Amino acid sequence: MSYSATASHDEHHDHPTGMMRWLTTTNHKDIGTMYLTFSLIMFLVGGFMILCVRAELFQPGLQLVQPELFNQLIGVHALVMIFTALMPAATGFANWMLPLQIGAPDMALPRLNNWGFWLLPPAAILLTLPFTLAMFGIGDGAIATGWTFYTPLSVQGGLGVDFAIFSVHLLGISSVMGSINIIVTIFNMRAPGMTMMKLPMFAWGWLITAFLLIATIPVLAGAVTMLLTDRHFGTHFFDAAGGGDPILFQHLFWFFGHPEVYILLLPVWGFMPQILQTFSRKPMYGYKAQVYSLWAIGALSVVVWAHHFFTVGMPVPALLYFMYSTMAISVPLAVLFFCWIATIWRGSMSFETPMLFAVGWIILFGIGGLTGLVLADVAADAQYHHTYFVVAHFHYTLFAGGIMGIMAGVYYWLPKMTGHMYNEKLGKLHFWLTAIAFNLTFIPQFFLGLAGMPRRIPDYALQFTEFNQISTIAAFVLGLSQLLFVYNIISCARGGKKATDKVWEGAEGLEWTLPSPPPYHSFTEQPVVK
Amino acid sequence: MATHTEGQYFVPTPSLYPFIISLGLLSMASGFILSLAHERHKDLGYLQGPGEWMMIVGAVAVIAMIFRWMGKVISESEGGMYKKWEDKSFRWGMIVFICSEVAFFAAFFGALFYMRVISVPEIAAFDPDYTMYKDFLGTWPSTGPGGLVLGTEYTPPANFSPMAAWGIPAINTLILLSSGVTVTWAHWGLLKNNRKQLVIGLFLTVLLGIIFLALQAYEYHHAYTELGLTLNAGAYGSTFFMLTGFHGFHVTLGTIMLIVILLRSIKGHFTPQHHFGFEGVAWYWHFVDVVWLGLFIFVYWL
C-alpha cells in the first residue's frame, strides 16, 4: 500500500514568501512554529509583569506600583501565562508533532488551523491594550479582578474588564478551532494500521485535552457573556437584587477552571513518557494503564470544580462530595506517576537536557500534586485558602508541571524541528538555574502561606519580609535565566551541529523516521504501521 | 479511519481570509468596548462614535471574508477536491463543533436552573430582619428587584406577566418540528436524486425558519411593550432573553446557511453520494431544533 498523500505536494514553490507566508500558511509546521514563537514571546511578557509585582513585594509598604496597577499586573500575568503562553505552546507541539507522530500529511483542517493561530495575537492585544490606553488617559487600566473575573468586582470594574471578556472570547474560539482540528486529525489522519491503542501517548494526552476544551471553554464563554450583559444591559445573573447570585459566577468559572488545569497539563503528560523512555532506552511502562488514567482524570475533572471555593459557604454534603471527588483524582494521577517512574526504573539512563527537565519535572510536579491534596481537605483549606500556600501550589503545577514540561519538549524536539543540535552545555546550565531558582522562589511562599500571608495584596506584615526577599531575588534569577533559553533556541534555529534523523539514540516513533528538519509536507506517503 | 485508498489528502493553498477575519473581530470587539466606555468612564463619551465605526468596519470585513472563504470551499468542493477522506474530516469536525455549541447552551441552562432552584428561593428565605432584599418574592417567575436595595429604589414593572407557553411558543414548537421534517424530506429527495423534492423541501424549511423568527420578533415586542418582561426584569427576564435570544441567533445563522444550501441546490450542486454541505447544515438545524425543545419545556412551560 503506497500512495501519495498530499495533493498540493509540488505547489509549495509558488507559495508566498516573507510575511505573507506566515499570514496565509496552511502548513502544520509553519503554524506550529508560529504558535511556539508566540508562546515564547508571551511567556516573556507575562514574566516581565510578574517581576514588577515581585519587585514591589521585595519590601513591606508601597514602593514601586500602586495597588490598582498591582492588581492589574497579577490578573493579566495569569491570563497571559495560561491562555497565551502555556496553552499555545501545547497547541504548537500538537501542530508540529501530531502529524509526524501519526504519519499524516498535515492537520485535517488546515485553513481552520491558520485561523486558530491568528485569533491569538488579537486576543493578546485586547488583553494588554488597556495598559497602553491608560497611559494616554483612556480608562483606568487592565482588568483588576485577578484571572478569575469574580463578580461583583468584575461587574463594577472599568473598561479593562470588557477588554478581558472579549479577549477570552477570541481565545475561546481559538481553542475550540484548535480542538476540532486535533480531534479530527487523530480520528481521521492516522497511518494505516495505527489503531487507537497504538496511538503515541502524546496523541492520547491531546485527544482528552481537546475533549475537555470542547466541553468547558464554551461554558467560560457563556459565563463571561452573562457578565457582559450584567455590566451593560441590566441583566441580573450575578446580582442578588434580581434573584441572581455572585456565587453562580464562581460555579460557572470553575466548571471551566478546574478542567483547565488538566487542559494545561495533559499534553505534557502525553509527551513526557516518550521523553522518559527515550533517555532510559527502555519501552514505556504501562501504556494501557496510562491511557485509562488519562481518561479517568479527564472524566473526574469536570465534577470537582467547587474545591476552589470551599470557604464561600456551601452545604456540608456538598463540601464532602467535592472533597472526596477531588481526592479521588489523585488515584489515577498516582498511577501515572508510578508508570513514569517505572519507565525509567533500571533503564540505562543518560541525562541530556530534555531528560534533566523530565526527571526534575517528575519531582517538582509531584510536590505540586501532593500540596493540592492538602488543599482539597476542606478543614485544612479553611486556613490555606487565598494564601500564598495556594500560590506556591499552583506554581509547582503550572510552572514546574506545565512550563518546565514544555521546556523538556522544546529541547527534545528542537533538533528535529530545526535540523541542528542546540548547545547542550547552555541547556544544562538553563535547567539547573531554572530548577534551583524556581524552588527558591516558591518554597518560601509555602511557608508564607502557612504563616498567613494573603495572596493578591501589595503590602504585608513585617514578619514576612525575609522570605519575600528571598522569593523576589530568586524570581529575578529565574526570569533572567530564561534569556539563556531564548538565546539557545535562536542560535539552534540559525545553525549548529547537524542533527541526525533519529537525533536521540533511544528515540522511538514515526517522527524520528523523517529527516531533520522534516520536509515541508510531512508524510506525502503514509507509512504503514504494523 | 486508516483505510483510505483513493489517494492524496487535499491541503488547501495559503489563504488570507482567516487572518482578516481575526482583524475584523478585533476591530468589532474594541469598537464595542469603546462605544460603551462612557458607562463607566464619564469622560470617554467622545469614543462612542469612533467605536461604532470600528464595529461596522469590523463586521463588514468579517462578513465579506466569510463569504469569500465559503465561496472558495464551494468551488473546491465542486472542483472535485474533496473525496471520501476529506469528507470524513468535515463530518467529524461538524460533530465536534455542535458538541461545543451544546456546552455553550448548557452554561445558560445551568444559570437558569441555579437561579430557579437555588438563588431565588434562598434570597426570599432570608430573615426579614436582617436582609436588604425585604420585598423579594421567591416565586418563579420572579419579577426582579423591588423596593429599596442597598440604597437604590427599584420598582418592579406594574403589569408584569411571564410569557405564556401555549400561545406563540407552542406554535413555534410546531413550526420548528415541521421544519425538521421538511429538511429530512429534502434529504430523501437528494438521495433519490429527485431535485424537485430537494428544492421544495429546502424552500419550505427556509420559509418555516423565517416564520419562526418573525413570530419570535413579535413575541419580543409583545414582551417589552405589554408584559413588562425585559432584560432588566430580574432572574426570569435575564434567563428568558439570554436563552431565547441566543437560540434565535442560532436560528438566524441556520436560516442563512439553509438559504445558501437552497441556492446551491437550485444551481445543481450536490450529488446523492457527495453532499456534506447539505448534511452539515441539516445537522445544525436539527441541533437548533432540539435546543428549542429544551427551551420550550424549561423556559416557557414549566
Ligand code: HEM
Ligand atoms: C492532585 C492534584 C490537585 C489537587 C488535589 C488540587 C487541589 C486544589 C485546590 C483544592 C485548590 C483551591 C485552593 C484554594 O483556593 O484554597 C487549588 C488551587 C489551584 N490549583 Fe490545584 N490541585 C491539583 C492539581 C493542580 C494542577 C495539576 C494544576 C495546574 C496545572 C492546578 C492549578 C491550580 C490553580 C491555578 C489554583 C489556583 C486557583 C485560584 O486562582 O485560586 N492544580 N488546587
Ligand SMILES: [Cu+2]
Ligand atoms: Cu481545581
